[in-house]
Amino acid sequence: MCGIIGIVSLNESKKLAEMTVSALKRLEYRGYDSVGVASLSASGLEVRKAKGKVEEVVYQKKVEDMKGYVFLGHTRWATHGPPTDYNAHPHIDCSGNIAVVHNGTIKNYKELREELESLGHKFKSETDTEVIPHLIEEFMKRGMEPFQAFKSAIKSIDGSYAVLAIINGERRIFFAKRDNPLVIGLGEGQNYIASDIPAFLPYTRRVVIIKDGEIGFITPETVYIEDQEGNVVNVKERVRVIDWDIETATKEGYPHFMIKEIHESPKAVKDTIEGFISEIDLIKEVADEIKNANRIIVIGAGTSYHAGLYFSLQLQRLGYTSIPIIASEYYNLKAKKGDIALAISQSGETIDVLQGIRKMKNEGAKIISLTNVIESAIARESDYKLYMKAGPEIGVAATKTFTTQLASLLFLTEVLQGGNINKLEKLHQEIRDTITKVEGITKRIGEKLSKKANIYYLGRGLSLPLAMEGALKIKEIAYVHAEAYPAGESKHGPISLVEKGFPVVIINDGELTDLLQNNLMEMKARGAEIYTVSVNKKMKDSDIEIYLESEFPAIVISPVIQLIAYYASVSKGYDPDKPRNLAKTVTVE
Template sequence: MCGIIGVASIGPKDDVLAKITLDALKSLEYRGYDSVGMASMDSSHLEVRKCAGNVEKFEKLRRPLSMKGTIFLGHTRWATHGEPNDINAHPHLDCTGEVAVIHNGTVLNFLELKHDLISKGHKFTSDTDTEVIAHLIEHFRKLGMDNFSAFKQAIQSIQGDHAVLAIVKGDNRIFFSKKNNPLVIGLGDEMNLISSDIWSLIHVTNRTIPIGDDEIGHITATSIYAEKLNGEKIDLKSRLIVQQIDSSAISLEGYESFMIKEIRESWGAVRDTIAGLMGDVEIGKAVKALDRARRVFVVAAGTSFHAGLIFSLRLLRNGKTVIPVIASEHEFLETDEDDAILVISQSGETMDSLLALKRFKSNGSFVISLTNTLGNSISSYSNVALHTRAGPEIGVAATKTFTSQVGALLLLSSMIIGESIDYLKEAETVVANSFSKSIGYMEKIGREVANKSSMYYLGKGLGVPMAMEGALKIKEIAYIHAEAYPAGESKHGPIALVEKGFPVIFVNTGELVDELRNNLKEMQSRQARTYVISAGPELKSDSETREIVLEVSDPRLTTLALAPPLQLIAYYAAKERGTNPDRPRNLAKTVTVR
């Protein structure tokens, strides 16, 4: 889940290339912030600077803007092999100091390779799996191979999913290879770039070319080249995508964090998503495939899975056979040509979802995807690729992308069911009004629960996936243990933990209100500290319960209305606890490891 960036330019431009690389690393930091490093190179030198910690610490301690060269590599790490420290930070060098490598992924056979290379006299300095790639390139160069052949042979020697960039002193090429992990080329002015995602390139260029799986090649300042591992050449420029992105979307623009900025962008993102899909001819193909399928499998992970549960429940209530699948558990299920698969992923690069897609498609199933970026891996493997229009989301915790997914899935499910979609004209207003009305209440709730160690989120019907999303958010960014349950299930064990002051948040979508009110009273009788977020009829509980009632023009929009308040509770709890909502510990936004 690391972030990698390579920049190749015609000539040195003072500190411009170093700044481009550093700015890209700041954009990529959501992919990991355990350690950071950069390499710079020209015809006579290759220099590496790196350290444990985030980009801000790296910039302060290692002064990367003083680095010079025409070729730069940058890496921000989410640790897998080896603890986060200065030595394990990327880039990694070979014994000669002439080869530098950065890597996103895992080398499954690295111990076997490492022991073999040590027996041949190689000296390793880190605990990472990545370092074997640098030594393999060195080994094959010593056997007389040219640089690209040595790189290619090294890639063919490793096992596992990867995106790799490598440079060799005196060579003006950045070598690359991709298998399952994301990689995209950016075409600039007298400069080419290659990175883990388009957001890190957008401040330089909006012209991008996605790299496919099992493709290998190189870029220079003026050229791009790729081939399959079997040597078949690839016409990269035929894949050119001109991204329509406002660069302000990746700037804080005066906000204290990306998370609060992106929550505020939710209603515009929902509007753009629904309008874009209604004008997309692909949605008709998706509706037809999902409607005629014997079974519909909804595959996703994390927040996207919760959005998928909302879609699944709506179809289940209308007689469709729908099976929600947590992507990492896909191997326990079988599909066939009569099934349709809906894969939901914000990035389009989530490894578990991508592997599930490939497996189910190989069974003959028809695959529809819903992602937020153009030119991603999941879209490229899908029979029909649909996209939300949320724009870049820099905060690790999904906010506007979740709300946009819910909007897209409401539209898609309504079209499958055959109901009017006129109610979605109010989607933007409902989300905006929910934010405006709830922000003060949610700040108070967030600050109140911030000193608690554990809490529950309870709901009924469509309130259950919303409760799950609320619990996930506060775990992610405030580090408070939270569990979500169907409210009636709380009597079957969870209520044993409830004592005086235990926080319980009820998510009320207006379904089974009387039953939900009874569940609330059960918690109150155990002296729980109860809160209610209602997008339906008020529960009208006692005066000790803090309840907010949101205005919703149509009951089908309740899930959209509930998203901002649940996100705001987590945000303000994180602020009160002094944690960084944009960079939660141990997490990366795009999970590209199994």
């Protein structure tokens, strides 16, 4: 996920640079590892870009000194190629007359790059985006006018995209959209186009939402759009006037980033699965390393530990010797040659995980990492780097990143078993359907649990890590004391606290339902209030049960436990995005 902004004006002005920078600051939540700006003026095309956050790059490259009548801006969340100066957007063609910014993923960029290189094109980055300006250049060399060349370039790419392109001599910004947000802002003597409305909200509230498959261009005074069949769109019928404030617009109408990010889980999982399929040779190589390892040590902290525990239990069931390790306790295990350590971290910077893999690497283990940030510290120190494509996560409590970790590990499990990875392409739809189905009932459960002082979350087998995550979530953001136990262990002490009205949440993935039913009845006999989340097999005598069906229970349970915690938090009047005493990334021991 990246942030893009384009401004086209009747007048050449330094003020446009200041507006572009201001817009990039409002888009920085979409990506913050590198920044770039391109301008078109009477002098031609100029690009200034570098690795770093908006404020750093703007100061370093003196971006606000740029002049022009057309500006493009980009703040990046790396997906192809690490965060570097040369991988930062905008990207240009060989002639230096075309600049492009892009949010999304181009699946066939390797084939396109090889073809373009064979035609003499020179590439300067490792990104998938760079093929686009070279494609436009190539089609223009063949005699096409700029818009036709742009359309031909877009037709050549396979993937998801929000693309903006500018061409020297043209007072137009060309655009195309598929699966990534893009919206036009209508001004006076200048128009805007961006990933999100907040980018241009201080300048206009008149917007035109671009739909999937549409392509076109904006000038200072006009908007031209074609639909995916080539029909011209009546833009006047699309114009809307919005009354959001900046913060609401950044959250796209959601009250909090956390709920927005739960709803982004389907896309995060879809992008990740597609990414893994495109890197299947690497995934198979990682699977072979696991198959040949003496032991597989799975290390993570917090939510990432729970995802790792889920994977470790799956490995144990497949006959592997797998050891799950809470990252801060890494010193208790001595690795040796022949071991594999799988490090899981959303940020890729978690200090306990980093210290753990350094120790294990020194002891002879190979390191595999699963992170959401390209070329993070953990990824850099790994022998094999696997990347999720969840995009930035603003809420402190992990939501879409946990669901995406589970999806990534399910994919790896399927490859280990020689299973059918194509069936994983439906995961995102199952998550979307689940959220639609359960939002109302999770709100009801969350409101009830918010009034409690203590909660048990119980699970068995593969549902135990999910119970642990459910307890963690409601502790983190609703400040309700919650403990997770293996349900069979509840008789060995915890049940002594159960009395009338004591809430017990049972996570049932459908595998050990009969045993969980016995535990439910033990709790019920002592007056407990029972809430169950069941997949494929229903339970009896619950006070409230959420029932779902899925071939991959974990992937649909994940958003349910997150929604319960979210609604518990907001019903108590708390801000779930900023839980007290917690930070998004723990970088100190």
